[in-house]
Amino acid sequence: MTDSARYHHGNLRPALLARAVEVIEVDGVRDMSLRRIARDLGVSHGAPQRHFSGKADLLDAVAKQGFTMLGEAYAETMRNVGGGDRLTALAVTYLEFSMARPELVQLMFTRKHSPVEGMDEAVAEAFRVPLEVIAEEQRRGNLIEGDPEQLGIYVVAVLHGLTSLANAGFITAGSSQSLLASAADHVLDGLRPR
Amino acid sequence: MTDSARYHHGNLRPALLARAVEVIEVDGVRDMSLRRIARDLGVSHGAPQRHFSGKADLLDAVAKQGFTMLGEAYAETMRNVGGGDRLTALAVTYLEFSMARPELVQLMFTRKHSPVEGMDEAVAEAFRVPLEVIAEEQRRGNLIEGDPEQLGIYVVAVLHGLTSLANAGFITAGSSQSLLASAADHVLDGLRPR
């Protein structure tokens, strides 16, 4: 079997997707082109069209893949955290995940996801673990009552906002430590004096 | 003076910048090309290079312009709000500003701003008013003590995160109303039971 025949058996699509994720993580979205991905994989520039209807379609698939990766990172954290503060551990996981691949995360939260096959399921699966932990902490009386999903969205918004500001350079490396610590306090205790 | 000579007097740069902002607001960053902007203004595709060193340079200028616009929106709000809750009014101003032009705001918070002439000043000016109001509310005892700038960054992070999630479609139009209301409560009172 020659090199050029390696992708004639249905595995070109996952290979294109994996390479696209890789390029976006390493070089950024700006350098992710269909022609470059095809070149990297040794296929012709027209080959991707058989598997993705266009560049936007591939980017949507990358975003979906990002949510799957995030969900796996959460699951990994849950396996490793013992009896500790699971909510904080998950928050740290999100911060590390998105600081390590800012452009991928930006893509995940940018696409007005046009109906992509399985996107909603990937998103739901990614946030399943955090939502379960939030509900659990509510039952234990460590968090206020209310719809766990709304609380979850709020927490994600805070984390996503913080990483966006950090990646944009508004939070310098020097101040990030104290800022993140105080942010954790603010989320729990609020900004109103008690 | 012929049409083609209209920009021979130093006003091509601001015209290019204004048109770029407009295209990004209306059609999105994806449709903003140097050649298209030049075409819209009736100059040759090489003309912009005399005023912006490249596409990235123009995008940086657009981001800076966005902060100037945000600062003006804050100032406008302060002129119109009477004795009401100025902090909430400013928060609403931010939400409306960024929901009206998501791609511009994304650009503002994306660029790892390479040293752009006057960028830091534009950012500082944009957030001057909110920071003043935060410091004032601290003096009145309506907000906890601490570095106003750190509190400001935290508040901006929450607002920016919420709009990002909304623009990504994670906050549906139906749930956005109750979510934003509860988010305001969460910011002030926190998620820990009192």
Added chain:
DNA sequence: ACCTGAACACCGTTCAAGT
């Protein structure tokens, strides 16, 4: 000083043709 227009190397997308 400022803009034009040709030139170059890239892109996304389409589509007949090959295997």
Added chain:
DNA sequence: ACCTGAACACCGTTCAAGT
């Protein structure tokens, strides 16, 4: 069914030439 390669209309960037 899957991939190739030519073709088309776009890009960003560079640069000699014009005014």
